[in-house]
Amino acid sequence: MHHANHFYGHAHVLAEYCGLDPDDPPRINGYVQHGWNVVDGLGAGTPYVSGRPIFVWSEQTRRRAWSMGRRYATVVGAPFLYLLELQPEFAEPQHREGTIWYPFHGWEGQHIAGDHQRLIDEIMATEDGPVTFCLYWHEFRDDRTRRRYERAGRVICHGYRGLRWLDTDTKFLHNQLAELRKHRRVASNRLSSAVLYGAAVGCAPAVYGDPMHLAGEVQVIAERIRRQWPELHGTHPDPAAATASALAELGAGNLASPAELRAVFGWQRALVGTS
Amino acid sequence: MAGWSDPSPVSGRLLTHLLGLLRPLVPEDGRILVAGPHDESLVAALSAVAEVTCLVRSQSDAAELSDRGGTVLCGTLAKLTDTDHYDVVVALDGVERLCSVEGPQYDWAESVQVLRRSLRPGGALLLAVENELGVHRLVDRTTVTFAHTDSAWRPLGEFDTKPGSPARLAAHLTGDGLTVGWLGTAWPLPSAPTFVATADALRDGPSGALSAAVSGAVATAYAGRPVLSDPRRLAAAAVRGGLGAELAPAWLVLAFRGPAPATTLPAVLTGAGPVAELPEGRLLEELLIGACLRHDLPTLRRLLAAWVAERPTDSFDNLVLDGETLRLLDPVRATTEPELVLRHFAHTLLAGGYYQPWPAADVPALTAILLAVAGLAGDGLAGHGPVDSDPAPPAPDSLREHEEQVRRLEERLADAATRLSYTETELVRRDAELRRARLQIDAFSGKVGYRISKLGARAARKAVRAVRRSPLFKD
Numbered sequence: 001m002h003h004a005n006h007f008y009g010h011a012h013v014l015a016e017y018c019g020l021d022p023d024d025p026p027r028i029n030g031y032v033q034h035g036w037n038v039v040d041g042l043g044a045g046t047p048y049v050s051g052r053p054i055f056v057w058s059e060q061t062r063r064r065a066w067s068m069g070r071r072y073a074t075v076v077g078a079p080f081l082y083l084l085e086l087q088p089e090f091a092e093p094q095h096r097e098g099t100i101w102y103p104f105h106g107w108e109g110q111h112i113a114g115d116h117q118r119l120i121d122e123i124m125a126t127e128d129g130p131v132t133f134c135l136y137w138h139e140f141r142d143d144r145t146r147r148r149y150e151r152a153g154r155v156i157c158h159g160y161r162g163l164r165w166l167d168t169d170t171k172f173l174h175n176q177l178a179e180l181r182k183h184r185r186v187a188s189n190r191l192s193s194a195v196l197y198g199a200a201v202g203c204a205p206a207v208y209g210d211p212m213h214l215a216g217e218v219q220v221i222a223e224r225i226r227r228q229w230p231e232l233h234g235t236h237p238d239p240a241a242a243t244a245s246a247l248a249e250l251g252a253g254n255l256a257s258p259a260e261l262r263a264v265f266g267w268q269r270a271l272v273g274t275s
Numbered sequence: 276m277a278g279w280s281d282p283s284p285v286s287g288r289l290l291t292h293l294l295g296l297l298r299p300l301v302p303e304d305g306r307i308l309v310a311g312p313h314d315e316s317l318v319a320a321l322s323a324v325a326e327v328t329c330l331v332r333s334q335s336d337a338a339e340l341s342d343r344g345g346t347v348l349c350g351t352l353a354k355l356t357d358t359d360h361y362d363v364v365v366a367l368d369g370v371e372r373l374c375s376v377e378g379p380q381y382d383w384a385e386s387v388q389v390l391r392r393s394l395r396p397g398g399a400l401l402l403a404v405e406n407e408l409g410v411h412r413l414v415d416r417t418t419v420t421f422a423h424t425d426s427a428w429r430p431l432g433e434f435d436t437k438p439g440s441p442a443r444l445a446a447h448l449t450g451d452g453l454t455v456g457w458l459g460t461a462w463p464l465p466s467a468p469t470f471v472a473t474a475d476a477l478r479d480g481p482s483g484a485l486s487a488a489v490s491g492a493v494a495t496a497y498a499g500r501p502v503l504s505d506p507r508r509l510a511a512a513a514v515r516g517g518l519g520a521e522l523a524p525a526w527l528v529l530a531f532r533g534p535a536p537a538t539t540l541p542a543v544l545t546g547a548g549p550v551a552e553l554p555e556g557r558l559l560e561e562l563l564i565g566a567c568l569r570h571d572l573p574t575l576r577r578l579l580a581a582w583v584a585e586r587p588t589d590s591f592d593n594l595v596l597d598g599e600t601l602r603l604l605d606p607v608r609a610t611t612e613p614e615l616v617l618r619h620f621a622h623t624l625l626a627g628g629y630y631q632p633w634p635a636a637d638v639p640a641l642t643a644i645l646l647a648v649a650g651l652a653g654d655g656l657a658g659h660g661p662v663d664s665d666p667a668p669p670a671p672d673s674l675r676e677h678e679e680q681v682r683r684l685e686e687r688l689a690d691a692a693t694r695l696s697y698t699e700t701e702l703v704r705r706d707a708e709l710r711r712a713r714l715q716i717d718a719f720s721g722k723v724g725y726r727i728s729k730l731g732a733r734a735a736r737k738a739v740r741a742v743r744r745s746p747l748f749k750d
Contacts, residue, residue: 030635049697051690053635059570071686072635075572164708254572259647264633268643 001027001052004043007034007161009170010079017082018258020270023170029266030072032079033057036193036249038225040065041073045109055264058251074264077251080197083173085255089181089202098130099185100203102194103149104212105136108163114212116145119189120152122209126235132156132183134176134194177201191225191232199232199246204239207232276351276375279333281426285368285403286314287467288546293401293527294320294365296540296549300399301325301362308361310352310390311368312336315343321365330355332375351375352386357393364390367403367527369465372426380429384436384447391451397533400453404444405465407433409524410493410510414502416674441474441520448530456535459544460523462489462510463496469546471527474520476542483561483595484553486514487604488545491592497671504675505627511561554604556597560620563591567624567631575632579649587613587651591620617645626670628679 005011005028014032015025030053033041041056041064042048053072056062065073101123106112123131131153139145140157149155158176159169169175176197180186186198189209199205211222226233229249231241247253262268294317301307305325309318312331318340321327328346331337337349348355352373366373370386381389387402394400406412407419417423419432438444445455460477461468470492477485490511497506513522520526529540541549559582566574578596585601586594588610594601621641624631633644646652670676714730 047697050693051635051687052694053633059572062570074633074635075570164704256572257647257650259650259652260644263640263644263647263652 001029001049002031002046003162003164004034004046005032006165006168008079008172009162009168010034010173012168012170013079013083013086013173014261014265015267017086018262018265018267020267026265026267026270028055029053029264030055030074032076033061036191036196037061038064038221038228040068040070042070056251058249059254060249075251075254076261076264077255078193078196080173080177080193081200081250081252081255082261083177084201087174087177093202094181096182096184096203098132098183099127099187100132100134100179100183100198101127101153102134102136102186102188102192103139104188104190104192104214106138106214107136107161108138110215110217112139112212112214114210116148119209119212120148123187124152126208127185127187129184130154132179134158134179137161190222191229195232196246196250199239199243200250200252204236205232205242205246206235206237208235276332276377277334279375280335281312281331281333281372283466284312284314285466286317287469289468289471289544290367291316291320292544292546292548293471293540295324297321297363297365297399297401298324299538300536305362306360307363307365308390308393310355310364310366311370311372313365313367317365317367318343318345325362328361330373332373351378352381352389353379355389355393359395360393362395362398364394364398364400364402366390367401369403369405369525371405376428382431382436387448388451391453391532394532397531399456400528400530400532402528402530403461403465404437404526404528406439406521406523406525407435407437408439408522410506410513410522411464411524413509413522414497414504414506414671414673416501416503441526444526444528448528453530453532454535455528455530457529457540459527459540460520461525461527462523463493463506465525467496468492468525468527469495471544472519473542477514477519477523478517480543481553481555481595482515483556483558484604485519486511486561487558487592487595488553489514489519491605494671499669499672501672501674503673505671505673507671508627515561554595554597554602556595556600556602558592559594559596559601560591560623562596563620564624564629567629570632572632576648579645583613583649583651588616590616613649613651614642614646617649617651618642621645626676626680628676 010032011025011028012022016022020026031042031046032055034043036057041054041061048054048070050072053074054065054070055076056065056073057075057078059075062073062075103116103119104112133149133153133155135146135149135155135157137157137160146155156179158179159172160167161172162168176194180198180201180203183203185206186195186203187206187208188195189207190211191207195205195207229245231237231245256264301324307321307325307327308330309321309327310330312333318327318329322345326346328348329340330348331340332349332351334349337347341347370383370390373386374380390400390402420430422430438447441458441460445458448455457473459471459473462470470488472480472485490507493506493510510522513519543550543553559578563575563578566578581601582591582594586603589603590608590611593604593608595604618638621638625638625641633641636644643652718730
């Protein structure tokens with residue numbers, strides 16, 4: 001129902017998991033949480049439409065949503081985990097090398113301010129092995145920022161997120177999964193979905209470096225994140241504890257079966273139509 | 276008392292069984308006094324054991340009883356001056372309907388003393404005592420003291436001298452010189468109990484099976500009846516919380532004038548007779564509701580998968596989970612379709628106001644989701660089958676649940692309005708996108724130049740305005 005359901009091809013991944021056409025996902029009866037969130041699961045500036053649930057990733061997010069007055073929230077888990085169900089790891093693990101680094105990013109509504117060069121220097125000092133910088137499309141399009149990172153290592157972008165159902169790169173998550181599985185470590189200067197995804201597929205997660213300043217952000221929340229998830233912060237946190245925490249944040253263990261997801265999204269009629 | 280008849284005498288198969296179990300207490304040539312209005316089947320059960328004398332206050336009831344044979348005493352309790360006369364005194368209707376309008380009006384304590392005096396040394400008194408704080412009173416929309424019926428010429432309710440708890444009842448009888456041999460709690464209503472368990476059995480026995488039995492008895496008695504709040508939920512919670520005896524609708528006490536004999540009545544009884552053993556484990560319905568309230572999806576999925584694997588045709592309130600096995604409580608109860616079991620559970624969740632992981636769903640949608648969670652969903656639109664084939668008794672007509680329904684309806688109405696306005700906003704946006712797309716299509720398909728020039732003119736005006744506003748032109 002909300003265009004954010006199509007961000008990063010989430011609706012497409014979920015449609016494939018449910019046995020429907022991944023290129024034409026039916027309308028979802030609610031709002032799918034599209035990024036790791038420490039409030040109620042809605043993205044910044046998204047209105048809460050009562051009566052249709054927010055499909056949150058974890059039970060903790062659902063509790064937060066209720067305490068903020070969102071009466072309708074159902075836990076389904078992160079769409080990335082459903083992609084993992086569709087593309088499980090091979091029996092012999094792939095060769096992994098180096099670190100994939102996700103610099104903190106802005107979007108159409110908020111820009112990042114900070115010293116990229118200083119961050120790059122710190123990264124190169126901390127990491128041993130090759131570094132792949134994965135820039136968000138917003139920074140990837142900015143030639144000046146991109147060139148700084150290109151001088152230090154390999155620069156990639158997973159694709160465009162999509163806006164109002166247009167120009168969505170439906171293979172965004174697939175690209176991200178493939179890249180994450182090629183690297184030994186995943187890191188960022190802020191705890192974010194990418195770090196959690198990396199931890200879920202076997203990368204050792206890390207969060208360090210200048211967190212930068214996002215225009216108009218609430219500082220208190222950023223500080224709370226560092227306090228509440230210490231096991232995921234630092235240059236070399238304990239991989240076991242960090243991975244366990246990441247999986248909990250993504251809602252692992254709460255994944256629904258395809259039939260259950262179809263019932264919850266309101267997709268039963270879609271299945272009848274395709275048979 | 277002329278021109279009077281006591282309606283609804285105490286009755287039921289369970290009480291008939293219970294009276295049959297009194298046989299060892301009655302000696303040869305023994306005498307039994309049945310005090311108060313008892314159903315003819317109960318009197319007949321006792322007549323088979325020994326000589327029965329009935330004491331009733333109503334003249335017409337007395338006439339009917341004497342037609343069937345046996346001795347009948349007709350009159351108010353004050354006229355019972357026999358002392359040391361009876362081997363067994365049975366008062367399963369309590370002592371509230373023993374005094375007529377004429378003559379002295381006895382309190383509960385005084386009435387019990389009269390009955391006790393009529394006992395021979397070593398004799399037994401089987402007395403029913405209504406609990407003024409029993410579940411049936413707590414959910415009643417009217418109270419005894421409202422005095423709407425002809426029989427309520429002296430309605431005392433909780434202001435009588437009746438003891439308020441089983442412990443005080445036992446203490447009172449002991450103080451009166453009696454020895455309590457057996458104290459049972461009677462469910463669901465004093466006038467026709469269908470389940471009896473001693474206070475110790477309720478406290479120490481398996482709470483899953485006991486709370487299910489109590490709740491089931493209450494469900495049958497209260498189907499569709501108006502109440503303040505759901506008595507099934509209250510009764511089950513009382514038994515689970517160890518307060519079953521204190522909140523039971525009535526107590527049945529067997530007390531002796533002298534030492535109590537070794538043999539006594541069974542711990543748990545139903546209409547079919549004594550119950551030897553109750554299965555251990557927690558009630559499946561209680562576990563599922565708990566998982567819903569905790570939003571524990573993994574536990575819900577695990578429990579439903581176990582139910583589908585082992586017992587897909589049995590209702591959740593008829594199964595207990597003992598470790599990893601599901602055991603049946605009542606094998607006599609009819610089995611149903613799995614979809615009906617889930618629909619009934621969905622209805623229980625929504626009508627009872629239990630928060631669950633899918634708050635946006637109504638009964639058909641929730642049934643479909645539960646079918647999918649249990650792994651039973653087909654390709655079709657499940658959850659929309661016929662409603663009349665549901666075999667469970669209708670729920671009590673509860674005021675609290677009504678308020679919850681009204682509140683939920685108001686919320687759904689407000690939600691529908693919000694969604695409508697959101698959809699209208701989306702429509703406006705999509706209209707604008709569509710209009711832009713159409714203009715673009717027209718422009719590229721070489722249609723009327725007028726449209727292109729219109730587009731061009733508007734764009735030119737916007738550009739000029741932007742340039743005028745820019746800092747380059749500020750002076």
